[in-house]
Amino acid sequence: xxxxxxxxxxxxxxxxxxxxxxxxxxxxxxxxxxxxxxxxxxxxxxxxxxxxxxxxxxxxxxxxxxxxxxxxxxxxxxxxxxxxxxxxxxxxxxxxxxxxxxxxxxxxxxxxxxxxxxxxxxxxxxxxxxxxxxxxxxxxxxxxxxxxxxxxxxxxxxxxxxxxxxxxxxxxxxxxxxxxxxxxxxxxxxxxxxxxxxxxxxxxxxxxxxxxxxxxxxxxxxxxxxxxxxxxxxxxxxxxxxxxxxxxxxxxxxxxxxxxxxxxxxxxxxxxxxxxxxxxxxxxxxxxxxxxxxxxxxxxxxxxxxxxxxxxxxxxxxxxxxxxxxxxxxxxxxxxxxxxxxxxxxxxxxxxxxxxxxxxxxxxxxxxxxxxxxxxxxxxxxxxxxxxxxxxxxxxxxxxxxxxxxxxxxxxxxxxxxxxxxxxxxxxxxxxxxxxxxx
Numbered sequence: 001x002x003x004x005x006x007x008x009x010x011x012x013x014x015x016x017x018x019x020x021x022x023x024x025x026x027x028x029x030x031x032x033x034x035x036x037x038x039x040x041x042x043x044x045x046x047x048x049x050x051x052x053x054x055x056x057x058x059x060x061x062x063x064x065x066x067x068x069x070x071x072x073x074x075x076x077x078x079x080x081x082x083x084x085x086x087x088x089x090x091x092x093x094x095x096x097x098x099x100x101x102x103x104x105x106x107x108x109x110x111x112x113x114x115x116x117x118x119x120x121x122x123x124x125x126x127x128x129x130x131x132x133x134x135x136x137x138x139x140x141x142x143x144x145x146x147x148x149x150x151x152x153x154x155x156x157x158x159x160x161x162x163x164x165x166x167x168x169x170x171x172x173x174x175x176x177x178x179x180x181x182x183x184x185x186x187x188x189x190x191x192x193x194x195x196x197x198x199x200x201x202x203x204x205x206x207x208x209x210x211x212x213x214x215x216x217x218x219x220x221x222x223x224x225x226x227x228x229x230x231x232x233x234x235x236x237x238x239x240x241x242x243x244x245x246x247x248x249x250x251x252x253x254x255x256x257x258x259x260x261x262x263x264x265x266x267x268x269x270x271x272x273x274x275x276x277x278x279x280x281x282x283x284x285x286x287x288x289x290x291x292x293x294x295x296x297x298x299x300x301x302x303x304x305x306x307x308x309x310x311x312x313x314x315x316x317x318x319x320x321x322x323x324x325x326x327x328x329x330x331x332x333x334x335x336x337x338x339x340x341x342x343x344x345x346x347x348x349x350x351x352x353x354x355x356x357x358x359x360x361x362x363x364x365x366x367x368x369x370x371x372x373x374x375x376x377x378x379x380x381x382x383x384x385x386x387x388x389x390x391x392x393x394x395x396x397x398x399x400x401x402x403x404x405x406x407x408x409x410x411x412x413x414x415x416x417x418x419x420x421x422x423x424x425x426x427x428x429x430x431x432x433x434x435x436x437x438x439x
Contacts, residue, residue, distance in 0.1 A: 060251065061251065061253040061255075061265050061293065061295075062265055063253045063254065063255065063265020063266050063267055063270075064253065064254070064265070064266050064267055064268050064270070064271045065251065065252075065253065066164050066252040066253060066254065067249070067250075067251045067252050069164045069165070069167060069168075069252065070164070070235075070239065070249050070251075070252035070294065071249055072085045072167060073164065073167055073231075073232070073235065073236055073239055074239045074242070074243065074249055075093075076088060076093055076096075076167065076201075077167070077201065077204055077231060077236040077239065077240075078100070078236050078237075078239035078240040078242075078243050079096070079097035079100040079101050079104070079240075079243070080239065080240075080242070080243040081243075087171060088171055088197075089193035089194070091193060092193035092194075092197065092198055092201070096201045096204075096205060099205050099209075100204075100205055100208060100240075103205070103208055103209045103212055103213075104212070104240065104243070104244050106212070106213070107141075107212035107213070107244065108244060111212070111418055111419075112141075112145060112244065114417055114418045115145055115418045115420070116145050118416070118417065118418070119145060119146050119365070122433060123146060123147070123363070123365075124363060124435075127147075127335040127362060127363050128332070128333045128334050128335050128362055129149070129150055129151035129152065129335075130150070130151060130152045130154070130331045130332070130333075130334050130335070131143060131146075131147045131150045131152065131153045131154065131334060131335045131336065131337070132154050132156070132328060132331070132334045132335075132336050132357070132360075132361070133153065133154065133155045133156070133336070133337050133338060134155075134156045134157075134313055134338050134341065134345075134353055134357070135156070135157055135313065135338055135340075135341035135342070135344060135345075135369075136155035136156060136157050136308075136338070137157050137159060137211075137234075137340075138157075138159060138207075138211065138233065138234045138237030138238065139155070139211065139237070139241075139339075140153065140155060140237065140238045140241035140242075140306060140308075141212075141237075141240070141241035141244060141245065142337070142339065142420075143155065143241075143337060144241055144242075144245045144247075145245075146337055146365055147335060147337075148245065150304060150335070151304060151305065152304070152305045152306075152307070152331075153304075153305070153306045153307070154307045154308075154309065154328070154331075155306075155307070155308045155309070156308075156309050156311050156313060156324070157308075157310065157311075158310065158311075158312060159234045159310060160234060160286040160287055160289065160290035160291075160310040161232055161234050161235045161238075161254065161286075161289060161290060161291060161292030161308050161310070162231065162232025162233060162234055162235050162286045162289060163232055163274075163277065163282070163285045163286050163288070163289045164232050164235065164252070164254075164289065165271075165274075165277050166200075166230060166231055166232065166277050166282075167197075167231065167232075169277035169278065170194055170196045170197040170200055170230060170231065170277075171194050171197050172194070173194045173195065173196035173197065196230065199230070200230035200231040201231070203230070203231070203233065204231060204233055204236055207233060207237075208236075208237060208240060211237065230282060232286070232289070232292075234308060235252075235292055235294075235308075238292075238294055238306060238308065239294075242294070242296050246298060246299075247296040247297060247298055247304075248296060248297060248298070248299055249294065249295075249296055250294075250295040250296055250297055250303055251293075251294070251295040252292065252293070252294055252295075253265050253266070253292070253293050254266040254289050254290075254291060254292050254293070255291050255292075255293055255307075256291065257291075257309075257323040257324065257326075257327050258323070259323065260323075260326055261322075261323045261324065261325070261326030261327030261328075261329075261330060262327070262330075263293075263327075265293075266289075274288045274289070275288075287310070290309070290310035291307070291308065291309045291310060292307070292308050293305060293306070293307045294306045294307075309324060309327075311324045313344070313350060313352075313353045314344075314349050314350055314353075315349055315350060315351055315352045315353075316349070318352045318353065319352065325352065325356060328356060328360070329356070329360070331360070332360070333360060333361075333362050334360050334361055334362065335361065335362060335363050335364070336357055336360075336361035336363070336364035336365075337364060337365045337366060338364075338366045338369060338370055338421075339366055339367045339369060339370075339420055339421025339422070340367065340369060340421040340422050341366075341369035341370075341421075342369065342394070342396045342397075343368070343369045343392065343394075343396045343397035343399075343400055344369070344396075345357070345369060345370060345371055345372075346369075346372050346397070346399060346400035347396075347399075354371060354375065357371060358371060358375060358376065358379045358381075359379075361434075362435070362436055363433070363434070363435045363436070364433070364434045364435070365420075365431065365432070365433055365434075366420075366421070366431075366432050366434070367420055367421035367422050367430060367431060367432065368389050368392065368397065368400070368404045368422065368424070368430060368432065369397070369421065369422060370432055370434060371434055372400045372403045372404065373403055373404070373406075373407045374400075374403045376434050380436055380437055381434050381435060381436055381437065382434075382435060382436075382437050383407055383411070383432060383433070383434055384411070384414075384432070384433040384435075385407060385408045385411045385414065385430070385431070385432055385433075386414045386415065386416035386429075386430060386431040386432070386433075387414070387415065387416040387428055387429045387430035387431055388408065388424060388426070388428035388429075388430055389404050389405060389408045389424045389428070389430045390405065390424050390425055390426050390428070391405065391424060391425040391426075392422070392424065392425060393422060393423060393424060393425045393427075394422075408430070416429050416430065416431045417429075
């Protein structure tokens with residue numbers, strides 16, 4: 001029995017996402033294997049977080065600056081606007097981006113253009129500007145859909161942001177035999193496509209397509225694509241979200257948390273001490289570059305901040321190393337969200353994270369993997385349900401199923417015209433808004 005529970009916990013806790021057998025993946029791209037190397041109501045009247053200062057007054061991070069790499073990854077991996085960086089195969093990037101741009105366009109038309117107005121109508125305008133999204137995987141895009149004006153978005157999952165140095169290293173790897181281009185009119189030979197980079201970009205295409213079409217990530221895929229990824233796949237997912245939502249990259253830095261949970265940016269010395277890209281296992285290097293901070297903005301707009309932290313959110317890990325919890329608690333009142341989180345917030349082994357959310361969130365959107373009514377209502381929250389929930393489509397939600405079923409049955413039928421995370425056992429969409437009751 002313990003072995004069965006341990007196996008279930010491992011699969012479910014991997015970023016809070018889904019297992020292969022519960023979802024038909026998209027068709028295999030080439031290649032797919034990773035190189036090893038409305039009503040609005042007023043929220044509880046709490047003192048809101050102060051807004052970020054104007055961009056001219058927002059101090060720049062004092063760590064090693066990876067911004068040039070971020071801008072290159074935006075073009076090469078996430079297919080944002082801009083010229084292909086020097087030294088990269090135009091044919092490779094154009095082929096990759098033809099597929100990625102189609103995936104992004106389909107996502108905008110098939111989900112974002114439907115979900116965004118629906119959600120915008122229901123999100124109160126005076127929520128805290130700091131957002132926390134546990135079990136997020138690589139899903140910055142949904143956070144930007146719900147909270148486009150957030151000052152700060154923090155996602156947490158088992159997946160690392162990933163080693164950004166790999167882009168240059170993979171591009172310098174041996175080229176595909178026979179793929180070099182002859183010199184053109186300029187007399188300069190075009191760079192040949194790196195086989196290693198082509199392989200890694202194939203993984204990015206596959207996983208991004210899965211996330212955008214299915215609306216959640218596949219647990220076992222993320223183990224390969226993000227923790228052991230040859231490219232910083234989680235970071236590229238974030239860059240793709242910025243591109244899709246019309247933001248531009250301002251800066252990229254990596255960081256650690258000190259004993260009190262305060263951000264300490266990786267320095268040049270830290271980066272020099274990291275194993276070279278060609279040495280050691282990718283998952284070890286990716287753990288060094290686990291936490292990333294992307295600053296971004298709308299063209300001409302104010303700077304906003306996205307931070308991703310790699311962390312195991314079960315009680316055992318949060319109690320053993322409370323730095324992440326201290327970091328989160330320092331944010332004060334927050335807006336929250338989660339989806340496709342394997343129902344972990346209803347497990348007793350994740351009580352610390354559940355209690356943190358209950359104690360700090362003012363308003364939260366989720367599927368049935370959010371905070372169950374059995375905990376939210378005694379803490380002063382009320383619920384508004386959309387769609388249908390007749391039970392979970394995976395066994396991890398069985399223990400909280402009755403609580404959610406009763407809540408959905410007790411409320412008026414409200415439609416939701418898009419998927420938000422998981423569907424129920426009958427394949428129906430559902431969505432939950434949890435908010436503090438007004439006094």
